[in-house]
Amino acid sequence: MKSSQKQTIYDIARQAGASPSTVSSALNGTWKARRIREDTVKRIKAIAADLGYSVNLQARGLRKARSGLVGMILPEHDNRFFSQLSQTFTTETRRRGLCPVIVSTRRDPGEEAKTVESLISYAIDSLIIVGASDPEALSRLCRNAGIGHVFVDQPCQSAPSVASDNHRGAEVLAETLMARMPPQRPDAPRSWLYFLGGDATLYASSQRIAGFRAAVSAQTGTVRAEQIIACGYEREPARQALKDLHDRLGGLPAGLLINSITSFEGVIAYLGALPETEIRDCVIGCYDYDPFGMLLRFPVDMIRQRANALIEEAYGHLDGGDDAPALTLIEPILVPAQEDQSAPA
Amino acid sequence: MKSSQKQTIYDIARQAGASPSTVSSALNGTWKARRIREDTVKRIKAIAADLGYSVNLQARGLRKARSGLVGMILPEHDNRFFSQLSQTFTTETRRRGLCPVIVSTRRDPGEEAKTVESLISYAIDSLIIVGASDPEALSRLCRNAGIGHVFVDQPCQSAPSVASDNHRGAEVLAETLMARMPPQRPDAPRSWLYFLGGDATLYASSQRIAGFRAAVSAQTGTVRAEQIIACGYEREPARQALKDLHDRLGGLPAGLLINSITSFEGVIAYLGALPETEIRDCVIGCYDYDPFGMLLRFPVDMIRQRANALIEEAYGHLDGGDDAPALTLIEPILVPAQEDQSAPA
DNA sequence: AACCGTTGCGCAATCGATGAAGCAACGTTA
DNA sequence: TAACGTTGCTTCATCGATTGCGCAACGGTT
Secondary structure: OOOOOOOOHHHHHHHHOOOHHHHHHHHHOOOOOOOOOHHHHHHHHHHHHHHOOOOOHHHHHHHHOOOOEEEEEEOOOOOHHHHHHHHHHHHHHHHOOOEEEEEEOOOOHHHHHHHHHHHHHOOOOEEEEEOOOOHHHHHHHHHHHOOEEEEEOOOOOOOEEEEEOHHHHHHHHHHHHHHHOOOOOOOOHHHOEEEEOEOOOOHHHHHHHHHHHHHHHHHHOOOOHHHEEOOEOOHHHHHHHHHHHHHHHOOOOOEEEEEOHHHHHHHHHHHOOOOHHHHHOOEEEEEEOOHHHHHEOOOEEEEEOOHHHHHHHHHHHHHOOOOOOEEEEEOOEEEOOOOOOOOOO | OOOOOOOOHHHHHHHHOOOHHHHHHHHHOOOOOOOOOHHHHHHHHHHHHHHOOOOOHHHHHHHHOOOOEEEEEEOOOOOHHHHHHHHHHHHHHHHOOOEEEEEEOOOOHHHHHHHHHHHHHOOOOEEEEEOOOOHHHHHHHHHHHOOEEEEEOOOOOOOEEEEEOHHHHHHHHHHHHHHHOOOOOOOOHHHOEEEEOEOOOOHHHHHHHHHHHHHHHHHHOOOOHHHEEOOEOOHHHHHHHHHHHHHHHOOOOOEEEEEOHHHHHHHHHHHOOOOHHHHHOOEEEEEEOOHHHHHEOOOEEEEEOOHHHHHHHHHHHHHOOOOOOEEEEEOOEEEOOOOOOOOOO
16 A cells, blocks of 8 residues: 555556556456456556555546446335345345445435436446335336436336235235134224225225225124225324224233334334233234334234345345346235233243 | 336437536436526426436446445344334434445454455445444554444444443343342352353443442452353343353342343343243343333333434534544433332232 | 726636557568 | 568557636726
């Protein structure tokens, strides 16, 4: 490491008594194809190491019209599901010798669009879009820039998409919960199973609601509108919605299917204020998984989405240059509630 | 959006009957300083919008020797503490009109170095380094490239650093736990408070261990080596360590201070297999916070690190161009255990 | 009319790496 | 020995945006 100033291939060329293009190909691995002698390459590499040289990837990217960056946008970082996606995405990206750029956009369509445009300006090689609010708009931006892209979680009509089998997952979860509940009576709202959280206008939630409906009506013959409370993906609204439900019913219902881990946090916050005995009478499940869910004061069935399978599948499309619109479903996993270990008094 | 081919300022210049340099400054906001008429700017902007033009940031970056990218490296994504840092970092970065690049490096020094080099090759404007394994090496890389950098969580001797006040946090947590425990007896290892998890060779853990020691010896006059089990930051080792402790003591100890949320997951996994009554006799706390920790089957005191304060402080150094080595401590917050609501039988 | 300041913009070099094309030197073959 | 293929490089244009310098046109002064 000689100087602290930026070294370029020209500096190396001067020291090596070679031309910049020789240095370039010696360092980027194309030297065999360009018939550079191995001695020369070694000499150049030695000088480069000595000078503490590192390529300027902006210059290379400008020349080659690709950057070696791969983008991923997602709603938020602070969420087990999304951060598992980030982890897998990072691993897969670096395995390919590329650099991951993960940006969270708070489910804000404007923010999403601005971020995608900005990533395009950096000439990212491809883009994975998780939980988009407006998939079509984003897909248009990418297509216009000629950038390969895949949607995850929230699919897009006009691009390859990968998602959990939300319908099936919610159905299985609802069935599991009902098996732990006393029979539901049509005239007793407190005896019903409720669906809480999510945004019914979005794909994932609507699929889960459909799965919920299928399971419930298979057992009870019908589903009431009040059983479905899609209060959004955030924490506080979920808490408030549960409070309202509790007030309205005069107690907790017999069953709760919470849609998304963040809503579950709100539910937890509310339940924390209730007497334990009351919670015991409510069967609870959550679509999404958190390891801590397994040791709560009450048993919780959880649905675990296969983050790595989702990303691997998405990368499969990108690697293959496949841009045909098609939705791939990945079956999620039911993580059954741990039986409570406390000796029943 | 005319063509799907990349548009450049030259294309716009041709259409506008202007020179590329005029187009450039019209679009990048320097047009006033360059005395371009406002009409001209408007005309150019209209054409740019029509063509669906977007700047090539690689070209700009090459010319200006900065990229508009700000890097952050951290050990893992799938961890509440780190993902909160990611979230705040993203917000702060975009607020400055820059683009966040967050890469996780699995606490692997080689991976860390390679990642930093790669980020430097992209000409990032500055870098935040979270939980580094080898801070000095990374700092050297950055200094050599003339890149402003700040360490978070794991400080560095030769660069500005920000960390939680781990000593104080662990001390407070230990005190809180001991207040819930029966008095410790020197000859009864099962009556002691144990420290479990983390890597004693790293700054954060060593500080926490010191805080733990201070609190415990203030109460009992002494701390045994066996009370401190620094089995690493991963899940499985923590689980195994607890199992070993349990086997050795013939039961759970009176108190456990778990170092890090990931270790806590391992602990949870082991506790799940024990009868509830046994867990009730063990007072538990965790250094790090997870909202789900609040409603576990047993009360847990938790220390919450102030992710946003950490990032804001770090950005303060970067914005100010401050590269003087100095460690800033941020006091973490004790989140006391929720009293158990279950009616004691 | 000569001079000057201002306005509005164009010219051309530059950032660092890449790669197509070309060239000199040497050995081979006919 | 003339023609030709190889080897091992060098030359130079290029990617797209930026920016220091310069210049023409115009209005106003003296």
